[in-house]
Structure formats: structure tokens, C-alpha cells
Amino acid sequence: MFKGKSIAVKPLEAGLVELCFDREGLAINKLDLATMQELGQAVAAAAATPGLRGVLVTSAKEAFIVGADITEFLDMFALSEAEMNRIFVRSNSAINALEDLPVPTVCAISGLALGGGLEVALGGDLRVMANTAQVGFPEVKLGLFPGFGGTVRSPRVASVQVAIDWIAGGAPSKAAAAQAAGIVDEVVAPEAVRARAIELLQEAVAGKIDWKARRAAKLAPVKIGAEQAKAFATAKEKLAKGARHQPAALAAVELMEGSVLKARDEALSLETAAFAKICHTQAASSLVQIFLNDQLLKKKAKEHARNARPVRKAAVLGAGIMGGGIAYTSAVRGTPVLMKDIQEAQLALGVSEAKKLLGKQVASGKLAQDKADKVLASIQPQLTYDGIDQVDIVVEAVVESQKVKHLVLSEVEKLARPDAVIASNTSSLRIDGLSTPLVRPENFVGMHFFNPVPLMPLVEVIRGAKSSDVAVSTVVGYATSMGKTPIVVKDGPGFLVNRILTPYMLAFIQLVEEGADFVKIDQVMEQFGWPMGPAYLNDVIGMDTGTHVFSIIADGFPQRIQRKSRDALHLMVEGKRLGQKTRLGFYKYETDPAGKPKKSVAEDTHQLLKAVQPNGTRDFSAQEITDRLMLAMIAEAAWCLEEGVVATPAELDMSLLMGLGLPQYLGGALKYADWLGLEHVVKLSDRYGKLAPYYVVPKSLREQAAKGQRYY
Numbered sequence: 001m002f003k004g005k006s007i008a009v010k011p012l013e014a015g016l017v018e019l020c021f022d023r024e025g026l027a028i029n030k031l032d033l034a035t036m037q038e039l040g041q042a043v044a045a046a047a048a049t050p051g052l053r054g055v056l057v058t059s060a061k062e063a064f065i066v067g068a069d070i071t072e073f074l075d076m077f078a079l080s081e082a083e084m085n086r087i088f089v090r091s092n093s094a095i096n097a098l099e100d101l102p103v104p105t106v107c108a109i110s111g112l113a114l115g116g117g118l119e120v121a122l123g124g125d126l127r128v129m130a131n132t133a134q135v136g137f138p139e140v141k142l143g144l145f146p147g148f149g150g151t152v153r154s155p156r157v158a159s160v161q162v163a164i165d166w167i168a169g170g171a172p173s174k175a176a177a178a179q180a181a182g183i184v185d186e187v188v189a190p191e192a193v194r195a196r197a198i199e200l201l202q203e204a205v206a207g208k209i210d211w212k213a214r215r216a217a218k219l220a221p222v223k224i225g226a227e228q229a230k231a232f233a234t235a236k237e238k239l240a241k242g243a244r245h246q247p248a249a250l251a252a253v254e255l256m257e258g259s260v261l262k263a264r265d266e267a268l269s270l271e272t273a274a275f276a277k278i279c280h281t282q283a284a285s286s287l288v289q290i291f292l293n294d295q296l297l298k299k300k301a302k303e304h305a306r307n308a309r310p311v312r313k314a315a316v317l318g319a320g321i322m323g324g325g326i327a328y329t330s331a332v333r334g335t336p337v338l339m340k341d342i343q344e345a346q347l348a349l350g351v352s353e354a355k356k357l358l359g360k361q362v363a364s365g366k367l368a369q370d371k372a373d374k375v376l377a378s379i380q381p382q383l384t385y386d387g388i389d390q391v392d393i394v395v396e397a398v399v400e401s402q403k404v405k406h407l408v409l410s411e412v413e414k415l416a417r418p419d420a421v422i423a424s425n426t427s428s429l430r431i432d433g434l435s436t437p438l439v440r441p442e443n444f445v446g447m448h449f450f451n452p453v454p455l456m457p458l459v460e461v462i463r464g465a466k467s468s469d470v471a472v473s474t475v476v477g478y479a480t481s482m483g484k485t486p487i488v489v490k491d492g493p494g495f496l497v498n499r500i501l502t503p504y505m506l507a508f509i510q511l512v513e514e515g516a517d518f519v520k521i522d523q524v525m526e527q528f529g530w531p532m533g534p535a536y537l538n539d540v541i542g543m544d545t546g547t548h549v550f551s552i553i554a555d556g557f558p559q560r561i562q563r564k565s566r567d568a569l570h571l572m573v574e575g576k577r578l579g580q581k582t583r584l585g586f587y588k589y590e591t592d593p594a595g596k597p598k599k600s601v602a603e604d605t606h607q608l609l610k611a612v613q614p615n616g617t618r619d620f621s622a623q624e625i626t627d628r629l630m631l632a633m634i635a636e637a638a639w640c641l642e643e644g645v646v647a648t649p650a651e652l653d654m655s656l657l658m659g660l661g662l663p664q665y666l667g668g669a670l671k672y673a674d675w676l677g678l679e680h681v682v683k684l685s686d687r688y689g690k691l692a693p694y695y696v697v698p699k700s701l702r703e704q705a706a707k708g709q710r711y712y
């Protein structure tokens, strides 16, 4: 009857017709623009069937429809609102046509139906769902809300409260919850979905189900009483705070508050107009980019996995903060690990830390006790190198001293298998400097974890000049097996993330020295979206650690990242104000009577800083503070890309998001540069470049700006 690239329409018995999503050449069904167009043709073909009595909507794949085609989004976002409107109206008309068929329709949701997939399903009169399937509206995670009628149909099919919770929350729901919410009508075993959907369709055809009344309710305004009004008010209040940088959830609630009062077609017009607006927000552009970047990282990790040697057993040298965390993460993800230290007490600490973390997982029900016991038993604490010749990879995490590391690395190289990969978790030493005493430097790679290891997703995999491809791939594979996101970077001072952080921190120090209040700087940057401002971040990193790392990195780039011999951070270290760990840094850290940690401005910090403020204090606008700090970061990111420290803007930006907690709505330093416009970045660089060389952007950025190009 109809056969397209994504949809087929075929007759069943007794006037019933099946409209089946079955995307050619793909394992899944997704709603790209072509499929939406095809849906209109498919519905028309079904409607034209002589003697038509009912339509069954199915999928020939495991999932029903996984959602819209996200790879099309950024091109779409580049269109004007009017152009987008035209596309959305066309897509909506296809679902409307399904909804308006003169016969009953039943959707058989055999597997995942997310986003647009659920919106199509809501176009039918009834929905049967497999008990293994999930449905939901994850759009807010991409800075969006449903734009194919989801905001219109979900409050009508289920309730205002369900529509708010599902759309603003973005979490997928399992079958029982979906049925309880009223989004689906019946839940059955996966193998029974189709048969039950046909039965329901026959019942509807026979008039045993009043599908006309159900449909009428979907087309009419929603009855709004006190309960619904309260649901809107509560949600708006709750969502207002996050809306500054990620407005989609609040915008959806505000949209629905108005659109539920209208009949379907008018409500859809409101949705279309609001959706076009949300597509043009910074958050939507960034979050979609992050999704695409994440896909790229996964693809790269897979390529490495093909080239990697298997890691069945690992060893960690050093059972300190990092070594303990690495051993635990390796073990919990299934790779047994030897944990070697020179101090018994440190081994005991490493084991007790692992025990504590496993205990938490058991208490929260995530891990069974016997599994936890097995994980713990797979961490083997020891003072000797016994068994080191059995491991596929050794991760060195001893103290940060080139001398000690040289000794430890050459010692372990002699005892390990010749094909074993040796990785160092150094945070500031060059990989090529560490490899000098090694006989097989090709097996040596950097593996830079972030603290705390079990929580931080990023691992910088540092390729030294002599590191072999297979050694790099093996480290990438091991990091992936630990549930981490590895990003390969070139060896150099500070590698990638700490290097980019350094000018940002120096720009902060410089602002303070010009007289800016560190408290205001923190407030401004936190409002801008950072989880913590730079002064607070220094306290968390630890003033001694930070100042040491920033100096090493600054020394590595003497032309551009100079640091004064005595700045605000040096003052802090001299005063033994090391930050959180000494309970005093820029801020002071106390415990309130209830035992909760409390941070407040230390009375004497401003006084102390006067020693580095030759011109006293003055006020700086929020704009200047963000411009200067973020420009320093963008410029360094651009230099890193130009120098090939990292291969792509995507990997660079993802590293910053994961390693530094850069606000998601920015999408990364380079994505933010795109958003500002590279010409604007050049203007800022011209303005502030006179103050310090780290504000100066590289030639490549200027050239791109001149040509009107972007990073993405």
C-alpha cells in the first residue's frame, strides 16, 4: 500500500491497516525530517484504504522510536524562527492527520519511545506498552522541550501534573509508572504487545471502547481547577532558579499554562512558536553540541578499543588519595588490581577507603554484599612487587617528584612483562621527562585522573613523543573499562585541562591585584554558572598544590603565561592559608553546631591582599570580570587547539566540561567563543591584550574570525 524509507503501510484483516516504522538500513527508528514527511504520506495512504476500519501503529525494530534525529538539530537551529515554524507546522500536520483519521488508532509501543517517539504515540487513540519498554520526554536535557505536540497532548491524555513532571523532569518512565500516569492504557509482556494492540483496535472498531470520546478530550481545552493552577504555580517557582542558563523547563511550563486553555490547533501553534524560540537559546545549542561531542568521544574510544591490548589485571603504585581511588575504580569495574605502597599505613588507608565506598553502594542497594566482598578481595594491597609480572598495565601514582618517579618507574619496568603498559598519573611533570630512564619508552603513557577518582569522569591520556599507538589505545581502553571518558592529549606543561585553567586563575589573581574584590568575583562567576568562583576553587584545590602547578605551567610558556614572583596565592601560602585543608584560605571553613560545613569570608583576607594591591581597591563590573576570566580561558583553549594538544574542538570542550565543571550551557570554551562570535573574541583580546599576554588569542582564531568561520 505504501513503502517509504522509514514507514510501511500494509493491510491486516477486516479493514485494519498497519502503519509500521521500519527504517531502512538502521537498527533503530528515529524521527528525522524526512520521516516526518513520510508519516504524512503514510497516514494519507492508510486513510485512502477502501473499507478502512482501524489503524495499528507499530515498529519493526526493538525500540518503537528512539526520538528525533539530533544530528539534524544544529542545522535547524541556524534557521530563522519563521523558517523553523514552517517545518514544525508540517511535522505537526502529519501527527494531526494520524490523530484525525476517521477510524480508531492504537499504538503498540514494543520498546523505547522517547521524545518525538512518544509524541507520535500520543497521536493515537490508545497505547499498549511492553513491560520492558520506557517512555518519556528527555528534551530538557538538550535544552529543549517537546515540539511535536508533546506539550499539547500529554496534559490532555494524562494530566497537567504528569505533563509538568515528565516534560520539566526529562526522566524516562518505566511501563508501570507510565500506565499509572495515564500516558499508556495497558502494559503487557513484550511478545504480547502486538496481539493486545490488535484486540484493543478490534474492540474500538466494535464500539466497545469509546475512542471518539477519548479523542474529543484530546482536541479540547483542559479543564483547569485549583489543583492544576497550583501545579503550574509550584512548578514555575521551583524552576525559576535554573532557568537563567537553562530556560527550557520553565518555558515549557509557562507555555502549557497558556496552551491548555486552548483547543488543540491553537495550542499547537503556541507550542510551535515557543519551540522555535527555545531552539535559538544558548543552552539548546550547547547541550545539543555536547550530545554530538559525546557521540564523537564514544566513537573514538571504540576505535582505540580495537587497537588496544586487553587489560585483565592491573597494578597501582602508591595507595594515596589518587592510587587508592584508581585501585577501587578498577576493581569495582571488574579489573583486579595489585595496590603497592611503601607504607603499611597507606595500604590500610587505601583499603579502608575502598571498603567505605563499597559499603555506601551496598547500603544504597546498588551492589549486593557478596559482590562488594568480591570487589574488595580483588584489590590486593602489598608492600612488594610480587605478581607485578602478571599485570597488563601499571599505573604509577606515587608522590609528585620526578626523582622518586624515575626510580619507581625504572624499578617496575625491570619487573613487569615486556609488553606491559606503564602509565603515570602525574599532574604536572612531562611524560617525555619521566620516560628518560626507561628502556621501553614506547610502552609509557600518561594517565591523568582527576580527584576524586571515583566521581570525576575525565581521564587525560597523554601521548609522549615515544609512546606507541598500541600503548595509548590500551590506556584509553583501560580508562573506558573503568567507566571514565578518556581524551588523548599531547605531552606538554599542564597537558590540557590544567593548562587552560592556569591563565583563568592568573586573570583572577590579576583582577584582585588591580583592586577587585575576590568575593564579588566569586559571586559573578557563580552567577555566570560556575559551580564555584575562582577564589573558592583555589581553596578547594589547595593553595600549595595550585600555586605549584600554575607556576610549572607558566614557566612552560614564558612568552605568554608569566606569573609574578609574589602574587595573591604566594601570600596565602606564606600565611599557611592553604584553603579548605587548613580551614583557612580566601575563606574560612568551620563546622556549624549541627555539624554542617560552613564557609564564610575570613575577616583578614581583604587586609592581607592589600600587600599585592598597589593601587588600592576599586569596583569592577560583572561584565568585565566575566569577559576577562573567560577570555583568558578561550585564548588558551585556542592555543591548545592550534598547537595540536588535542585533536578536535569537541574533545577540548568536553575535557573542560568534565575536568573543570565548566557550565553546561556554555558547551565548552570554544563553543562559548562561537556563541560570542569570534570577531567579538578578537575585540576583547585587543582590549585586554595590553594587560597581560595570556589575553592574546592565536593567529588561527583571528584568521577564522576574519573569514566569518567558527569552531563548530
Ligand code: NAD
Residues within 6 Å of the ligand: 317, 318, 319, 320, 321, 322, 323, 340, 341, 342, 343, 346, 396, 397, 398, 399, 400, 401, 404, 408, 425, 426, 427, 428, 448, 449, 450, 451
Ligand atoms: P599521596 O601523597 O596521597 O600518595 C602518594 C602515595 O605514594 C603515598 O601513599 C606514598 O606512601 C606512596 N609512595 C611513595 N613512594 C612510593 C614508592 N616508591 N612506591 C610505592 N608507593 C610510594 O599523593 P596523591 O595525591 O595520591 O598523588 C599521587 C600522584 O597523583 C602524584 O603524581 C600527583 O601529582 C598525582 N595527582 C594528584 C591529584 C590530586 O588531586 N591529589 C590529581 C591528579 C594527579
